Amino acid sequence: MDGTQSVKERRDVVVVLREFLAAVQLPENGRLPNERDLADRLGITRAELRKGLAVLESEGQLWRRVGTGTFVGPKPPQMLDIAELAERTTSLQMMRARIALEPELAHLAALNISAAEIAELQALNGACRSAKNWREYEAYDARFHHGIAKAARNPVLLAMLDTLNGVRRAVTWGRPRPEGDRPSTAHHSFTDHDTIVDAIAHGEPVKAADAMRRHLQTVEDRLVGRMP
Amino acid sequence: MDGTQSVKERRDVVVVLREFLAAVQLPENGRLPNERDLADRLGITRAELRKGLAVLESEGQLWRRVGTGTFVGPKPPQMLDIAELAERTTSLQMMRARIALEPELAHLAALNISAAEIAELQALNGACRSAKNWREYEAYDARFHHGIAKAARNPVLLAMLDTLNGVRRAVTWGRPRPEGDRPSTAHHSFTDHDTIVDAIAHGEPVKAADAMRRHLQTVEDRLVGRMP
DNA sequence: CCATCAACCATTCAAGAATTGGTTTTATTA
């Protein structure tokens, strides 16, 4: 064979690896042979090979995962674990995230919403008003905001809001809840929702985004303890 | 046994089920026995049981999934599938999502970033400039934006940007890529990055958010075809 | 001290059996 000598030649392992990658012309996300085989093929030891792979990995040329293999290209993103994420997230950080997302969603909704969806939003807002306990209110409130996101006609933003709500629910699971009393304290949210729906229904994106931002800001203020 | 008579008594299955749930006191997300066993224990037929479960499920008292079981409480949100999401998402929608997220991230980064992170951002921007091909440029660009998100100190927003980038990559996989030529066409991005880093480094959140918004807007304009 | 080799570890995947909710067919009984 030809490879066994390259060790003695002291050629840098990284160079050998680059040549190999160029030779085999693997496609993006293509899989390299496993380390044991590849070390044999290149005529180098596995420890040496791993050093070289580490370099290429740090350069972002490839990525590795235990039990799976070594692949060309940047590391694919991991699907986020909602429960794990909720542990590292405070209620305030949740609100900052919502403030980042939802005004833009209201903006887009004002541009794309249908008549049926407007009616649904109004119905959900009414359901919020007549909720018999706090938990029921939160369920309708979540569906209200989800409805706006759906009307925005942007799958990515919708998915992100949904995961956001998932984290929100997981976060509130850990905290105690005022189970019995009705959400009379949230009466300001009702009028907030009204103005948001009105702006969206009249096709006024900027106004809708502003209303949503003010609404969430109020919730955040209340969360921090700044009662207006 | 005792249960076999309750069928003849014609007591409503739902009532029996509610009594059972109250008796066993399952915690939130607790799992019920499987339908065959439960039907035996309650002395009713499986079809009857399923009617009752359907009612409670529609009430949101519990949720079921094939192969898994029946559980107490509202249905947990599903983790989003990046590949599936990418199929329903256009490049333009991707940009709208980024414009919703990243200015806020730049804002927060300006408030929370450390000196080491500033240096890292500058280094990554430099790496963008000296990228030898388009793919390498995109890798560093992604790490640049990720660095800003990390400096924002908000796990939820960071996770959302990461999934966003995952979708972005999955979207661009489907499209052809200009493999060979260097990203000289993206030279305006370099100065954009400069102004963003400067604003963040000087602790000017509004300025940073504006710079980020303008930067992404330029990219979107270029995407749509409006060359400025 | 360093490189090499082997063994071991932890994670992941793949294939198949078992489990479970969902559906249809068959048997039983009034």
Place this chain on the structure above:
DNA sequence: TAATAAAACCAATTCTTGAATGGTTGATGG
């Protein structure tokens, strides 16, 4: 015959087990 209980079947999911893989450690020997 109609209603209904019982069984069988279906499809999605989990569990189990073994193999494959990257990651780590330690013995061996220059």
